[in-house]
Amino acid sequence: TVLADNGCDVTVWTRRAEQADEINRHHTNSTYLPNVVLHERIRAVTDMAEALIGADIVVFAATSSSVREVARKAAGCIPQNAYVVHAVKGFERDTLKRISTILAEELARPESSIVVLSGPSHAEEVVRRCPTTVVAASMSKEAAEAVQDYFMNAYFRVYTNPDLIGVEVAGAIKNIIALGAGLSDGLGYGDNAKAALITRGLAEIGRLGQAMGAQLLTFAGLAGVGDLVVTCTSRHSRNWRAGSMLAGGMSLDEVLASMGMAVEGVGTTRAAYALSRRYGVPMPITEQLHAVLFEGKPPKAAVEALMGRVRTHESEEVAKAWLEAE
Numbered sequence: 419t420v421l422a423d424n425g426c427d428v429t430v431w432t433r434r435a436e437q438a439d440e441i442n443r444h445h446t447n448s449t450y451l452p453n454v455v456l457h458e459r460i461r462a463v464t465d466m467a468e469a470l471i472g473a474d475i476v477v478f479a480a481t482s483s484s485v486r487e488v489a490r491k492a493a494g495c496i497p498q499n500a501y502v503v504h505a506v507k508g509f510e511r512d513t514l515k516r517i518s519t520i521l522a523e524e525l526a527r528p529e530s531s532i533v534v535l536s537g538p539s540h541a542e543e544v545v546r547r548c549p550t551t552v553v554a555a556s557m558s559k560e561a562a563e564a565v566q567d568y569f570m571n572a573y574f575r576v577y578t579n580p581d582l583i584g585v586e587v588a589g590a591i592k593n594i595i596a597l598g599a600g601l602s603d604g605l606g607y608g609d610n611a612k613a614a615l616i617t618r619g620l621a622e623i624g625r626l627g628q629a630m631g632a633q634l635l636t637f638a639g640l641a642g643v644g645d646l647v648v649t650c651t652s653r654h655s656r657n658w659r660a661g662s663m664l665a666g667g668m669s670l671d672e673v674l675a676s677m678g679m680a681v682e683g684v685g686t687t688r689a690a691y692a693l694s695r696r697y698g699v700p701m702p703i704t705e706q707l708h709a710v711l712f713e714g715k716p717p718k719a720a721v722e723a724l725m726g727r728v729r730t731h732e733s734e735e736v737a738k739a740w741l742e743a744e
């Protein structure tokens with residue numbers, strides 16, 4: 419919608435012929451965006467080569483579990499000079515790779531040329547042209563600014579950031595915290611608990627991100643705080659909704675079946691749990707979510723475990739002088 423509003427002819431690739439048909443005939447995508455009429459410049463195809471002919475910019479918006487497969491299909495069809503962008507929030511389950519790394523591998527392009535578009539941006543609101551701000555992050559200033567120019571308009575404001583790793587890590591891990599926020603709300607724990615999850619969630623996202631090579635300040639930006647706030651508080655958030663259903667006593671399988679859409683936080687909890695071990699970074703909220711989702715721990719017991727952790731400083735960085743004096 420944003421690109422079409424900006425004058426681009428947009429071709430959407432989908433696996434399903436009936437979905438392409440609906441988009442082309444009726445300009446709707448009713449399963450995913452009910453009651454929305456899409457721009458006439460948006461058309462859909464099921465043939466990847468057709469989708470990519472003459473493309474100036476290619477946006478991957480598949481799920482983290484399918485993006486490698488989709489990129490493999492697209493490899494060889496993307497024009498040499500096209501910008502490659504992605505809006506995927508997660509890691510690859512088995513390899514724990516970031517999405518840019520997957521795209522670089524499959525498309526045989528340097529990771530430094532890839533751009534991630536991330537931030538608080540629920541599709542339901544963007545498509546209604548509600549004011550939205552995001553960040554375009556890339557190691558390449560030229561690519562980040564080109565993508566900024568493609569997407570910027572009166573309702574969609576894009577900032578650039580060279581910290582690709584930070585923006586990808588932030589976008590992925592906020593979904594774990596959103597699941598936790600949904601659980602907390604579902605248990606009736608109120609606003610103090612949710613603010614605590616958002617803030618301490620940010621602390622553990624920052625710790626892991628720094629260990630992976632990100633800059634701490636990125637997490638204070640749109641991809642960090644911005645997306646945490648929206649995903650932990652919005653009625654559109656699927657991760658929040660999944661968490662609240664779990665608190666209501668549904669099993670994980672029942673929740674996922676009833677959502678019918680990606681709940682990235684579930685797979686990302688597994689990945690982040692493994693990454694926290696790989697990098698030796700404490701991630702207590704992720705650890706408790708892992709126990710609730712995959713080890714059968716009751717959500718209330720997870721909250722008790724978080725509240726009962728040994729006393730500690732708010733930030734080792736800020737408490738450096740005390741720590742050095744010890």
Ligand SMILES: NC(=O)C1=CN([C@@H]2O[C@H](COP(=O)(O)OP(=O)(O)OC[C@H]3O[C@@H](n4cnc5c(N)ncnc54)[C@H](O)[C@@H]3O)[C@@H](O)[C@H]2O)C=CC1
Binds near residue numbers: 479482487539
């Ligand atoms: N929905 C939103 O507001 C936002 C979503 N994102 C991210 O975008 C990514 C995609 O999420 P959504 O579109 O919301 O999920 P979704 O569940 O609404 O849609 C995913 C689509 O991918 C298709 N798909 C699944 N496996 C596939 C495969 N192997 N090959 C081809 N197509 C396949 C599904 O059929 C479905 O149409 C996620 O990483 C999500 O975190 C990022 C920003 C906002």
Ligand SMILES: O=C(CO)COP(=O)(O)O
Binds near residue numbers: 648
């Ligand atoms: O990332 C998102 C908004 O920025 C979408 O979050 P959900 O997947 O929780 O709906």
